[in-house]
Amino acid sequence: MDPIIVTAAIIRNKEKILIAQRQELGEHHLQWEFPGGKLEIGETPEECLRREILEELNLKIKVLDIFKVVYHAYQNKTILLLSYICDLLGGEGEALACNDFQWIGLEDFKNYTYVEADLPIVEKILKYGDQIFEIDELGRTSYNRIGHKTIDGR
Numbered sequence: 001m002d003p004i005i006v007t008a009a010i011i012r013n014k015e016k017i018l019i020a021q022r023q024e025l026g027e028h029h030l031q032w033e034f035p036g037g038k039l040e041i042g043e044t045p046e047e048c049l050r051r052e053i054l055e056e057l058n059l060k061i062k063v064l065d066i067f068k069v070v071y072h073a074y075q076n077k078t079i080l081l082l083s084y085i086c087d088l089l090g091g092e093g094e095a096l097a098c099n100d101f102q103w104i105g106l107e108d109f110k111n112y113t114y115v116e117a118d119l120p121i122v123e124k125i126l127k128y129g130d131q132i133f134e135i136d137e138l139g140r141t142s143y144n145r146i147g148h149k150t151i152d153g154r
């Protein structure tokens with residue numbers, strides 16, 4: 001089965017990250033996810049995310065760098081989930097195409113039930129800890145900005 005390409009936004013604002021609860025009707029109902037959706041023909045993943053986040057939450061975001069790619073087979077479909085680090089640019093947020101949304105700190109992540117494919121993303125966020133809020137548009141944190149050389153000297 002060909003994978004469906006899905007984008008997901010890890011939206012940061014003031015040391016918090018937004019998670020969205022899926023609708024009551026439909027697949028994975030009432031589970032929590034990083035909002036986003038299916039890539040449409042002719043759009044880039046970044047365009048897809050900006051569109052989806054406006055449609056689902058009425059928020060404007062800046063899409064920075066890819067955070068994690070998850071390939072996950074559900075019983076009825078396979079998805080290639082592209083999650084990106086994003087920053088909030090504006091908007092209060094409205095649950096337009098989700099049941100609810102929350103801005104949560106790292107300490108709250110364990111209190112929610114996530115869509116299965118998101119577990120590796122949640123795990124990676126928790127491994128990063130506070131450094132998740134430092135990732136810049138090149139995917140760097142202060143750790144790799146201040147001159148810790150990598151093996152190939154870059």
Ligand SMILES: Nc1nc2c([nH]c(=O)n2[C@H]2C[C@H](O)[C@@H](COP(=O)(O)OP(=O)(O)OP(=O)(O)O)O2)c(=O)[nH]1
Pocket residue numbers: 006007008027028033034035036037038039052079081115116117118
């Ligand atoms: N948006 C999003 N979808 C996810 C995540 N994890 C995960 O398994 N999915 C799955 C659920 C869906 O089967 C599939 C597509 O996501 P979606 O339902 O948000 O797609 P969409 O916004 O384009 O919605 P629709 O137009 O098809 O109603 O990806 C996630 O973190 N974010």
Ligand SMILES: [Mg+2]
Pocket residue numbers: 035036037038052056
């Ligand atoms: Mg969606």
